[in-house]
Amino acid sequence: MTDxxxxxxxxxxxxxxxxxxxxxxxxxLDLSVPEGGFVAVVGPSGCGKSTLxxxxxxxxxxxxxxxxxxxxxxxxxRSNVGMAFQNPVLLxxxxxxxxxxxxxxxxxxxxxxxxxxxxxxxxxxxxxxxGFENKRPSELSGGMKQRASLCRALIHQPEVLILxxxxxxxxxxxxxxxxxxxxxxxEEEPFTGVLITHDLRESIFLADRVVVLSGRPARTQFxxxxxxxxxxxxxxxxxxxxxxxxxxxxxxxEIAQGRAPAAQAAE
Amino acid sequence: xxxxKILVPLAAMVVFLALWELLVWVMxxxxxxxxxxxxxxPAFQRYWGLFLEMGWQTLWRTVVGLLLAVVFGxxxxxxxxxxxxxxDALYPLLVGFxxxxxxxxxPIVALMFVGWHDxxxxxxxxxxxxxxxxxxxxxxxxxxxxEYRDILRSLGASQAxxxxxxxxxxxxPEFFGALKVSVTLAFIGTNLMEIVSPHGRGxxxxxxxxxxxxxxxxxxxxxxALAFLGIVxxxxxxxxxxxxxxxxDRTV
Ligand SMILES: Nc1ncnc2c1ncn2[C@@H]1O[C@H](COP(=O)(O)OP(=O)(O)OP(=O)(O)O)[C@@H](O)[C@H]1O
Ligand SMILES: [Mg+2]
Numbered sequence: 316m317t318d319x320x321x322x323x324x325x326x327x328x329x330x331x332x333x334x335x336x337x338x339x340x341x342x343x344l345d346l347s348v349p350e351g352g353f354v355a356v357v358g359p360s361g362c363g364k365s366t367l368x369x370x371x372x373x374x375x376x377x378x379x380x381x382x383x384x385x386x387x388x389x390x391x392x393r394s395n396v397g398m399a400f401q402n403p404v405l406l407x408x409x410x411x412x413x414x415x416x417x418x419x420x421x422x423x424x425x426x427x428x429x430x431x432x433x434x435x436x437x438x439x440x441x442x443x444x445x446g447f448e449n450k451r452p453s454e455l456s457g458g459m460k461q462r463a464s465l466c467r468a469l470i471h472q473p474e475v476l477i478l479x480x481x482x483x484x485x486x487x488x489x490x491x492x493x494x495x496x497x498x499x500x501x502e503e504e505p506f507t508g509v510l511i512t513h514d515l516r517e518s519i520f521l522a523d524r525v526v527v528l529s530g531r532p533a534r535t536q537f538x539x540x541x542x543x544x545x546x547x548x549x550x551x552x553x554x555x556x557x558x559x560x561x562x563x564x565x566x567x568x569e570i571a572q573g574r575a576p577a578a579q580a581a582e
Numbered sequence: 583x584x585x586x587k588i589l590v591p592l593a594a595m596v597v598f599l600a601l602w603e604l605l606v607w608v609m610x611x612x613x614x615x616x617x618x619x620x621x622x623x624p625a626f627q628r629y630w631g632l633f634l635e636m637g638w639q640t641l642w643r644t645v646v647g648l649l650l651a652v653v654f655g656x657x658x659x660x661x662x663x664x665x666x667x668x669x670d671a672l673y674p675l676l677v678g679f680x681x682x683x684x685x686x687x688x689p690i691v692a693l694m695f696v697g698w699h700d701x702x703x704x705x706x707x708x709x710x711x712x713x714x715x716x717x718x719x720x721x722x723x724x725x726x727x728x729e730y731r732d733i734l735r736s737l738g739a740s741q742a743x744x745x746x747x748x749x750x751x752x753x754x755p756e757f758f759g760a761l762k763v764s765v766t767l768a769f770i771g772t773n774l775m776e777i778v779s780p781h782g783r784g785x786x787x788x789x790x791x792x793x794x795x796x797x798x799x800x801x802x803x804x805x806x807a808l809a810f811l812g813i814v815x816x817x818x819x820x821x822x823x824x825x826x827x828x829x830x831d832r833t834v
Binding site for chain 2: 369372373374391392393394396398400402404406407408417418420421422451467471477
């Protein structure tokens with residue numbers, strides 16, 4: 316990890332023109348992610364978190380402010396991004412293996428066909444889906460679909476991995492399983508990550524920095540550095556340090572939701 | 583396909599014909615009230631050549647009308663599926679067009695293109711059957727979750743790539759569902775025109791000539807021939823669906 320930010324968002328403002336008039340979603344958003352870093356973004360529902368991911372992916376350009384990746388302004392989609400959403404959006408008419416291979420049909424690659432397949436199989440094995448390569452998505456459980464979706468997001472070795480509430484629809488046990496899978500994946504397939512989540516425990520378990528956004532229009536309200544404790548296990552979530560971080564974050568969310576006066580934030 | 587899959591419907595059909603025969607016999611109906619299956623065999627034997635020829639006429643006109651409906655319906659569905667403005671503009675127009683009972687359009691078209699039997703028959707088959715296709719394709723495309731697009735768009739894929747790789751295949755189950763409705767509609771359209779159009783050809787015209795000559799067994803024989811053709815057309819669509827959208831079938 317170096318200190319040069321790979322993703323650098325400065326003073327971003329954006330207003331949507333909707334049928335019921337302009338809707339200001341982002342107002343003074345700053346966020347930077349160092350290379351190899353993993354930043355979690357939390358904030359009230361509808362504050363503009365998904366909009367933020369679309370900016371990083373180049374799917375939209377902000378009205379004001381800059382979004383840079385590797386120092387170059389993002390002007391449109393670039394193939395060095397991998398995305399996974401709460402909805403795994405696998406293609407039902409393809410096998411799991413062919414679903415994972417999809418990005419390589421778009422992004423130029425030097426890999427030969429057997430090499431591509433071998434890579435897809437390796438990724439699937441890494442997330443625990445060995446033996447499911449030829450199954451259809453409908454034959455998989457929600458958690459397994461999410462694992463396959465993760466493989467698809469990583470197959471083309473993207474520099475930036477964008478995860479928009481990928482585990483939001485899963486039950487608590489499956490979710491914790493997937494958190495551990497994420498750590499394993501990050502060791503084997505290093506990436507720079509942005510994770511949108513509603514789960515504070517998830518944010519401090521996975522990320523090394525947690526950013527709290529204010530209510531709409533979103534700005535960066537608070538940043539928490541998660542100390543590097545080496546390899547994390549679920550036990551870390553039950554330490555006094557974790558409890559304190561969770562408390563701080565919960566309090567910040569209350570402020571963002573307008574349920575606690577901002578003055579207390581200084582405490 | 584197992585033997586059971588053929589034998590069961592076949593047995594059902596035999597039972598149906600037997601009941602029909604029995605009903606006519608018990609009620610003592612004369613031929614002009616209700617012909618019985620045993621009366622149909624001589625009718626088929628007598629007009630064997632005619633049935634083949636007219637059946638072929640009906641079949642190809644229906645298929646050509648349906649193919650036109652597919653091309654036009656898919657194009658219209660794509661326009662409405664991708665553009666909200668076009669959807670808002672065209673939808674009421676389409677609904678109004680579809681609401682007009684085609685039985686009232688048939689005589690108009692028959693007069694407009696009098697003598698052009700092939701053309702006006704194909705035209706009605708087309709007009710009556712494109713609506714479900716256009717609607718299903720437009721709904722299929724416009725309800726595509728944005729994440730599907732984003733997955734490919736974030737990699738720099740073009741709109742055309744997104745259409746071929748995702749939007750089109752994802753719409754296929756809805757398309758085939760509509761095609762099953764459309765094939766029957768096109769068949770009805772063809773027959774309506776064949777019956778109304780003077781000196782027409784096709785099974786509809788054969789039915790009409792049976793009517794003029796009070797040949798009741800012939801009329802019933804035509805109905806059976808129509809049912810047979812209808813079944814064949816329907817199952818061809820089902821077979822195509824199995825091939826191209828079989829993945830959507832969760833029961834297997
Ligand atoms: N393309 C768009 N046009 C108009 N309004 C939009 C558009 N995209 C999002 N919005 C609106 O902007 C606001 C922020 O949306 P966004 O999806 O970024 O929120 P979010 O923080 O991801 O919400 P959630 O927590 O529910 O996922 C919402 O009120 C949404 O309705
Ligand atoms: Mg969102």
